[in-house]
């Protein structure tokens with residue numbers, strides 16, 4: 138990415154985030170305050186040597202001491218106020234930027250979201266924002282202040298002794314050239330470090346998430362081997378990064394304390410001996426030059442560090458610039474679904490997963506989608522609930538194009554219950570209330586009864602207030618599914634899609650729940666993706682899907698024994714049952 142100017146970075150980072158201007162203005166005033174006062178001590182020093190020591194005047198000595206004390210007090214007040222404003226700036230911005238990033242992540246369309254790994258998201262929100270926060274004070278305010286201060290000092294140096302000033306300036310370009318070179322190298326190493334760290338975080342996250350599988354499959358050794366590879370890579374790149382960084386630091390140290398200092402003592406000494414300058418003036422010159430050199434060094438350091446940190450800053454800006462969904466907030470009127478010529482392929486895959494699919498579901502109808510694993514059933518569910526956008530085809534739900542409306546409008550009308558439902562490490566109640574915060578206890582109880590999960594909740598130590606663990610680990614697969622069905626009942630939307638959401642239940646429980654679903658859903662549009670015949674038999678329509686194509690469509694009665702794809706699916710799973718009921 139091209140290197141942006143600091144003003145551009147500032148604009149990008151505060152786009153849509155208020156509250157940074159006022160503290161920055163206050164801090165600028167305080168900086169100028171410090172600048173004005175900071176110039177006085179070396180001048181007092183010259184006065185002390187030339188008039189008091191060489192001129193032997195004791196009265197003036199008292200005045201100088203008082204002036205020093207006053208300057209010290211004024212400077213301290215400035216520093217305390219600066220700390221106060223910079224802390225306020227950082228604390229406020231910290232909350233706002235994290236909020237903004239999370240908002241972006243939740244409002245971008247799901248295809249863009251899928252591009253980011255968990256490690257990537259985590260490091261952008263947690264690590265990169267820390268760097269961004271120091272940008273305002275370290276890289277922005279401090280940088281411009283250093284430039285202004287160094288200009289002021291350059292003028293003072295020229296006024297004190299222009300010949301000495303010009304001679305001493307020859308060291309400055311050398312600093313810039315070396316520092317710029319090292320800066321580029323540091324940035325390259327910084328980029329590599331970010332990438333490898335992100336991969337490492339994702340790896341760790343996956344490992345902890347799948348810890349059970351790791352143990353069951355005895356993968357610990359393999360994992361540690363892989364971790365070691367990461368550590369070695371990270372250590373190598375980090376080491377390189379630090380080498381460049383310290384080379385830069387040692388170079389400036391050597392130049393300031395050795396080359397420049399010696400040179401100035403030598404030339405300044407000659408000036409005094411030849412009578413071109415007074416002792417006090419030369420000493421003050423060296424004092425100011427020290428400050429001037431430090432400022433130039435700060436400016437160079439800031440350039441190197443910004444090059445290094447711009448890797449993190451760019452990552453945050455990239456998210457802030459992501460296009461959020463700009464879709465209409467249109468109500469879906471009813472549960473009529475029309476799908477026409479729908480084709481879909483996942484990103485980075487050449488092959489279409491769904492191929493020219495068309496079907497219709499009338500308001501209040503129950504549709505079943507059946508097909509072998511991997512045939513594209515869940516993909517249809519994801520498209521109908523607006524999670525992914527198809528490359529081709531029209532989908533009209535309740536008269537509106539599903540891809541033209543925002544996710545809020547969709548979630549008001551369509552619920553999706555998945556095979557592996559999304560549950561949070563909160564209480565049972567909180568997991569339920571997510572879809573309807575105002576729901577009363579009686580409503581919760583009723584929905585849980587209907588989803589056959591109430592009795593189980595009653596056995597939990599804190600009943601509805603029991604925390605269910607990360608991703609619901611304290612619940613079995615079937616309990617998770619029933620809880621999420623209860624959540625769908627609570628939401629009471631007009632269209633409900635069940636994507637193998639009863640697959641982990643035994644047949645008896647499944648039958649009970651399905652009866653409840655049917656009772657509850659007399660006027661609702663239901664789409665069940667299922668693999669058990671008991672679920673499908675009473676549906677108004679069944680679609681058989683294979684390799685992304687619709688192979689057959691009709692009622693159970695129309696298909697059984699007449700469609701080989703339909704029969705094949707169930708013969709495999711329910712040989713005995715099938716033989717008895719289908720009389721084959």
Ligand SMILES: Nc1ncnc2c1ncn2[C@@H]1O[C@H](COP(=O)(O)OP(=O)(O)O)[C@@H](O)[C@H]1O
Pocket residue numbers: 483484486490508509510511512513514515516517
């Ligand atoms: N996020 C994804 N990225 C890439 N390919 C995917 C993704 N999800 C599913 N697929 C592929 O799409 C095909 C259909 O998957 P899916 O709709 O989940 O099938 P089903 O639900 O019928 O088992 C499969 O071949 C699967 O590998």
Ligand SMILES: [Mg+2]
Pocket residue numbers: 514515516636637
């Ligand atoms: Mg599926």
